[in-house]
Amino acid sequence: MERLDEDASVISASKVTGTDVYNTEGQHLGEIHDLMLDKRTGKIAYAVMSFGGFLGIGERYHPLPWATLKYDTRQGGYVVGLTKQQLEGAPRFGRDENPAWGDRTFEQRIHDYYRAPPYWAAS
Amino acid sequence: MERLDEDASVISASKVTGTDVYNTEGQHLGEIHDLMLDKRTGKIAYAVMSFGGFLGIGERYHPLPWATLKYDTRQGGYVVGLTKQQLEGAPRFGRDENPAWGDRTFEQRIHDYYRAPPYWAAS
Numbered sequence: 001m002e003r004l005d006e007d008a009s010v011i012s013a014s015k016v017t018g019t020d021v022y023n024t025e026g027q028h029l030g031e032i033h034d035l036m037l038d039k040r041t042g043k044i045a046y047a048v049m050s051f052g053g054f055l056g057i058g059e060r061y062h063p064l065p066w067a068t069l070k071y072d073t074r075q076g077g078y079v080v081g082l083t084k085q086q087l088e089g090a091p092r093f094g095r096d097e098n099p100a101w102g103d104r105t106f107e108q109r110i111h112d113y114y115r116a117p118p119y120w121a122a123s
Numbered sequence: 124m125e126r127l128d129e130d131a132s133v134i135s136a137s138k139v140t141g142t143d144v145y146n147t148e149g150q151h152l153g154e155i156h157d158l159m160l161d162k163r164t165g166k167i168a169y170a171v172m173s174f175g176g177f178l179g180i181g182e183r184y185h186p187l188p189w190a191t192l193k194y195d196t197r198q199g200g201y202v203v204g205l206t207k208q209q210l211e212g213a214p215r216f217g218r219d220e221n222p223a224w225g226d227r228t229f230e231q232r233i234h235d236y237y238r239a240p241p242y243w244a245a246s
Binding site: 008009010011012013014016017034035036037038039040041042043044045048066067071101102119 | 159
């Protein structure tokens, strides 16, 4: 996995995708599967982290508010302040599920869980 | 090419990538190659449009401010208000060039060209 340039203020979506995600204990949680974008404002709404499964089967996805991810040069991946137990209860969806992106009730639950300001709030 | 859901307020970066770009005359200009993101604010800085070349050789890239792209359901692609002649003079880079992302002089030139407010301005 190519390391991200930590000093760069601007990074490409294709390089963020595939980057590993760890918790603060250094445990590997998953990797960035995709980014969800708010079309109107052009802001990243969520980084979708994938974990578990084999060759995509049984894989589950966690939408993480962008602000919860900090890049760590030492590990060469993103770090989120989340134990594996906390992750178990986090909002997630399966491979064949179609999350209600743009639905404020669904999305508010994600932001409440991570105590992160919603992407539709003024920055 | 899968069509984007025009009604969705939130779309995935992986679906935006590969989407065709046309001008208002309906001429095909290129396709979305990647998205450049402002790490600090989580905003899309540019959509990078690729055009020309064959199997990536000779391909050129145009950074387009996100706000210049409008999705058109009829064509199933993005539309920018730009003639092919205007595109000829637009800021661009080659496959092996490393654009100065985050450099305000380089970036201001892009925003000036498209008369689009820079991504670092308050939204």
